[in-house]
Amino acid sequence: MSRFRVPSWSKENWHPSEDELFCYVDGELKPPQSQRVKIHLEACWACRVKGEKIQTNIASFVSLLDRAVTQEDDLQFPPRRWRTFEAKASKVSEFGRPSLLSQWSASLRDGFLAVYLPFRLVGGLALILALAALVLRFQQTAKVSASELLYKAVEAEVHQARTPALPVVYQKLQVRRKANAPLREDIVTLEIWNDSSSGRFTQRAAAGKGQQVSHIPLESLVTENRARGHRGLAGTGSNDRQSGLADVSPILLELGQIFRANRIDGRRPLSPTNYETWRKAVERKGERVEETDLSDGGKGLILSTNPTGPFAPNSIIQADLVVRVKDWHPVAEILRVQGHEEVLDYELTETDFDLLALNSLSPGIFAEITPPSTRAIPQTAMPQQVVAPAATELSAAEIMVRYALHRAKACLEPIEILTTDLGGIEVRGLAETPERKGELIVALQDIPLVTVRIQSLAEAQAMMTPARTSANSNPEPNASTSGEAAVVTVRASKLPIQDELKRYFTQIGSDPTSPASGSEKSATDLHQKIVAISSQAISLADAALADAFALRQLAEKYPAVKTRMLESSSRWLLEAMIREHMQAIRAATLRSRALLGPVLRSLEAGNEKVAASKGSEEIVPTSDWAGQVLQLFRTIERMERLTAFLFAGASLPQEQADQAVARLLATFNQIDQESHRLEVHGSRPDRSDSATLTHER
Amino acid sequence: MDTENCLDSKLLSARREIVTTDQRVTELFETMRESVYRYLVMVFGNPSEAEEITQEAFLRLLLHLQSGRIVDHVRPWIFRVAHNLAVDTQKGRKYESSLDADTWEECYQSRADPDPNPEMRVLQLESFKQLETALAQLSCQQRQCLILRAQGFRYEEIAKILRITASNVAQSLRRGLKKVAELNHE
Numbered sequence: 003m004s005r006f007r008v009p010s011w012s013k014e015n016w017h018p019s020e021d022e023l024f025c026y027v028d029g030e031l032k033p034p035q036s037q038r039v040k041i042h043l044e045a046c047w048a049c050r051v052k053g054e055k056i057q058t059n060i061a062s063f064v065s066l067l068d069r070a071v072t073q074e075d076d077l078q079f080p081p082r083r084w085r086t087f088e089a090k091a092s093k094v095s096e097f098g099r100p101s102l103l104s105q106w107s108a109s110l111r112d113g114f115l116a117v118y119l120p121f122r123l124v125g126g127l128a129l130i131l132a133l134a135a136l137v138l139r140f141q142q143t144a145k146v147s148a149s150e151l152l153y154k155a156v157e158a159e160v161h162q163a164r165t166p167a168l169p170v171v172y173q174k175l176q177v178r179r180k181a182n183a184p185l186r187e188d189i190v191t192l193e194i195w196n197d198s199s200s201g202r203f204t205q206r207a208a209a210g211k212g213q214q215v216s217h218i219p220l221e222s223l224v225t226e227n228r229a230r231g232h233r234g235l236a237g238t239g240s241n242d243r244q245s246g247l248a249d250v251s252p253i254l255l256e257l258g259q260i261f262r263a264n265r266i267d268g269r270r271p272l273s274p275t276n277y278e279t280w281r282k283a284v285e286r287k288g289e290r291v292e293e294t295d296l297s298d299g300g301k302g303l304i305l306s307t308n309p310t311g312p313f314a315p316n317s318i319i320q321a322d323l324v325v326r327v328k329d330w331h332p333v334a335e336i337l338r339v340q341g342h343e344e345v346l347d348y349e350l351t352e353t354d355f356d357l358l359a360l361n362s363l364s365p366g367i368f369a370e371i372t373p374p375s376t377r378a379i380p381q382t383a384m385p386q387q388v389v390a391p392a393a394t395e396l397s398a399a400e401i402m403v404r405y406a407l408h409r410a411k412a413c414l415e416p417i418e419i420l421t422t423d424l425g426g427i428e429v430r431g432l433a434e435t436p437e438r439k440g441e442l443i444v445a446l447q448d449i450p451l452v453t454v455r456i457q458s459l460a461e462a463q464a465m466m467t468p469a470r471t472s473a474n475s476n477p478e479p480n481a482s483t484s485g486e487a488a489v490v491t492v493r494a495s496k497l498p499i500q501d502e503l504k505r506y507f508t509q510i511g512s513d514p515t516s517p518a519s520g521s522e523k524s525a526t527d528l529h530q531k532i533v534a535i536s537s538q539a540i541s542l543a544d545a546a547l548a549d550a551f552a553l554r555q556l557a558e559k560y561p562a563v564k565t566r567m568l569e570s571s572s573r574w575l576l577e578a579m580i581r582e583h584m585q586a587i588r589a590a591t592l593r594s595r596a597l598l599g600p601v602l603r604s605l606e607a608g609n610e611k612v613a614a615s616k617g618s619e620e621i622v623p624t625s626d627w628a629g630q631v632l633q634l635f636r637t638i639e640r641m642e643r644l645t646a647f648l649f650a651g652a653s654l655p656q657e658q659a660d661q662a663v664a665r666l667l668a669t670f671n672q673i674d675q676e677s678h679r680l681e682v683h684g685s686r687p688d689r690s691d692s693a694t695l696t697h698e699r
Numbered sequence: 700m701d702t703e704n705c706l707d708s709k710l711l712s713a714r715r716e717i718v719t720t721d722q723r724v725t726e727l728f729e730t731m732r733e734s735v736y737r738y739l740v741m742v743f744g745n746p747s748e749a750e751e752i753t754q755e756a757f758l759r760l761l762l763h764l765q766s767g768r769i770v771d772h773v774r775p776w777i778f779r780v781a782h783n784l785a786v787d788t789q790k791g792r793k794y795e796s797s798l799d800a801d802t803w804e805e806c807y808q809s810r811a812d813p814d815p816n817p818e819m820r821v822l823q824l825e826s827f828k829q830l831e832t833a834l835a836q837l838s839c840q841q842r843q844c845l846i847l848r849a850q851g852f853r854y855e856e857i858a859k860i861l862r863i864t865a866s867n868v869a870q871s872l873r874r875g876l877k878k879v880a881e882l883n884h885e
Binding site: 020021024025028030056058059060062063064066067069070084086087088090091092581584585681 | 721724725728732750754757758761766767768769826827829830833845848849853854865866869870872873876877879880883
């Protein structure tokens, strides 16, 4: 018997734990352990029975679930039956994330009225009363959030400013200053002309309601005459001071100081863009939007923003912007300002507004206050800062400039962004046409701390000496920014793959039934096809390279360390630019690959010498964001060179030319990998680790 | 997980064709909404809130994709977001509820065409009460694990959705099933 005392199973006196057995039965145990458990179960009755019991437990739960919740059960039908999703999705797509206020409003509308009401009616009078109170409250509250209101008002303002035939925006404002102690009220009438085509502007003011005194040209809301000291007035004519200055200037001077202290552009005192700029700069604030009736009987909305104190003198402690709902035009603004000893209210009410053609104005209207030195290059006037702006403000303004240029598709136009000694930012450069110049000036005009010095090519050529005209003024050859199909002329000389392309297009287009007489026609067709594919290939490669270059510029300007020091709004703008460039690169590469992939693979298959070669460049992994961007740029540059060689006959070193087809195919793969790596990196300069799914919430 | 692969490939194409991201998400919503909604109702109760949360989870997916970010596995992602939203909503309300008879009745009433057969309804109510009693005996985590497993999720996925370990998932499932079986035998 002794030989039976050591059976094989007893050598391994081991049983799977309950959890191990459960995982095994549920198919969740990994191969080495699952094999061990499987062998064990073949030998061990006790564990096998336990395993079967687990299986029974699973079966009974599934059966219970099935009986209670069938396929056609009630749980498939939620109360509102998914009615609102598509509308919400399209709203998100159109406007971005809905604001909290509108979400709250929507849930109040949908939730209470559609769901709870039918079921809770029987719940009692209390709920109905609560509901009525809420509905009443809801009706009193405007149906737009502060952000939506400003978005619409800014959009309307920008749209107005882009009317080419009527570039001058004329505004007549009544400015009232109210003080409580002693009780008094002062009124000034202010007229403003803004020429959006060139960035020129002028203002005139009159005491009272505009009838008492002659107009006085003023720029007090914009600049302060340093020669006259802090209390000085930047009028151009000394006679003006004698004709009512004492009445007119104090309010406007104060207002100018308030605008400067709060970083508001004084050229447009009543402007939603200005309001938005100020509002964004206020970190802690309360906001509300209310409906109101306007004096002309129309409907208006009042947006009130209350920053949280403490307040320094000249700080705005409340700003109300009144917007006409019909066309989202601002009609009034009330600024409550902390004075040195009292709180003052400044009420700006629009009494007249018009869009004017330049020829309807007297020729000298803008000349009255524009300094002679700036005539050659019209510039937007910049508020003279009493205190030099902080580094973060400058960085924020610079990012806003870059973003505005990005939106205007001017990332690669020959435009420089410089920091001036006076603590501002100067945007200097050339625009191809006067219209383009106007567009860029409009895009940049509302950014604080910025001076714009952009010339059209014609203006620059007129100013330059003949020796400098051609060499320096041309944009870089790769500066194609718009992504539109560039016109590419394929050289008359033979392409390196001309014969292969002909063979390819003949094969894919061959029709055995076609008569031989059509051979001349088919030769023309072939040529046209080659020209078409070449043009598209070059355009797409150029577009990808342009975006890669813009991305590289951003990476060089904002490497990781510097980006962490930016404000969140600036980081958001930077991320948006990076994201859009990445999307454009991927789109151009995908299109390019779809266009050329079949052709190149066919050529590669038919050419053993080419097929045998290894075209891929070795990727040296780099962990930092800027390094990855640079790597992507170089790969795209190589793709552009190879495309230009194969499809436009550009020159290429012999060792690269031999393997061009395989190298181009490999380069597409490499771009795909590198852009994917950058996306996984989060497309954020300040992100050092992979963050694919870390911010779902 | 063929369905999931199919969803992921759909999503992949959604990423490449930026213009149609919202359409793709709408398609995904139509494919997956019932399972997400069912999970939320069975674990957290409150059908109307579950509907809102389901929609919100898909809207977040849309925003996530529109911002250029990537979702590797969309189904677990959606469940995780929906689960977290439901947990946050409950925290805000300071009480916890699960599927109960009232909720079920509410679901039943909300049907456009309630089943006219009273016998069927009684039978279904009976089964439902059994399930309700069984689920009520379970801890919240056991309930969540069981419903997610019944939806076809693997342990690793459940662990990610609920932010627990895979061994915790196994333990919760085993104990949960044991409790349900004991109740059935009683």
